[in-house]
Amino acid sequence: MMYEVIADYPELSQSFNRAMTQTARMSAKSIADFGDFARFTTVADIGGGRGQLIGEIVRRHPHLRGILFDLPHVTKDAPELLASLGVADRVTVMSGNFWDGLPAGADAYLFHRVFGSVDDHQVAETLKQIHAEIGDQPHARLLIAEPILPPPNRFHPSRLADIDMMINFGGRLRTEADWKELLATAGLEFVSTLETDPMMTMLEARPATTGGLPAQPAVP
Numbered sequence: 001m002m003y004e005v006i007a008d009y010p011e012l013s014q015s016f017n018r019a020m021t022q023t024a025r026m027s028a029k030s031i032a033d034f035g036d037f038a039r040f041t042t043v044a045d046i047g048g049g050r051g052q053l054i055g056e057i058v059r060r061h062p063h064l065r066g067i068l069f070d071l072p073h074v075t076k077d078a079p080e081l082l083a084s085l086g087v088a089d090r091v092t093v094m095s096g097n098f099w100d101g102l103p104a105g106a107d108a109y110l111f112h113r114v115f116g117s118v119d120d121h122q123v124a125e126t127l128k129q130i131h132a133e134i135g136d137q138p139h140a141r142l143l144i145a146e147p148i149l150p151p152p153n154r155f156h157p158s159r160l161a162d163i164d165m166m167i168n169f170g171g172r173l174r175t176e177a178d179w180k181e182l183l184a185t186a187g188l189e190f191v192s193t194l195e196t197d198p199m200m201t202m203l204e205a206r207p208a209t210t211g212g213l214p215a216q217p218a219v220p
């Protein structure tokens with residue numbers, strides 16, 4: 001997997017993570033400004049890099065706690081960045097691989113520029129994990145921030161990024177219809193999209209109000 005390969009090359013990983021932090025600055029401010037984060041108590045930013053986005057969100061909402069989760073070679077640089085934003089005491093930094101499990105205890109799980117590099121099967125598995133974490137709490141949310149493609153045959157600047165994701169990571173960008181289908185496989189349902197800037201959309205999903213988690217066998 002590309003991110004584990006990057007981790008083996010310290011110089012490459014430093015410059016990749018620095019680039020992510022720089023570019024995250026552009027979308028982080030508008031996501032933090034326009035997203036309705038006041039309704040949550042704990043937001044977990046999964047694959048959150050060095051914490052630029054969760055740092056901005058928590059900085060704007062003094063009641064909010066954050067969890068930053070990413071691979072260890074990325075999170076090692078997070079405490080310094082979070083301290084520079086003045087939120088180190090309200091963001092818990094956790095290192096791990098999200099294929100092995102997600103941190104517990106958040107009422108919003110945020111993925112910013114993460115799923116584009118992941119194929120549909122793996123996305124579906126991760127969505128099931130998220131549903132297992134949030135259960136059927138009606139106010140809990142999955143927030144996916146990345147470009148959402150228009151239907152086929154319509155121009156969008158992110159079509160090139162879609163090809164980039166496919167070639168370099170085996171992933172892809174998705175349309176709203178693609179997301180609705182994937183969410184349904186995990187017992188989640190689409191709520192809304194919010195375009196936070198011309199290149200970034202935040203898609204909101206919640207536990208499905210009909211159906212919910214797949215039925216578990218009854219405990220005798």
Ligand SMILES: C[S@@+](CC[C@H](N)C(=O)[O-])C[C@H]1O[C@@H](n2cnc3c(N)ncnc32)[C@H](O)[C@@H]1O
Nearest residue numbers: 003020024047048049070071097098099112113
């Ligand atoms: C494109 S970067 C985006 C980083 C950050 N969300 C941002 O927008 O600046 C994708 C991030 O996902 C992290 N990531 C990828 N696979 C992961 C995994 N299996 N477990 C934890 N983090 C992962 C990478 O280390 C990287 O920081």
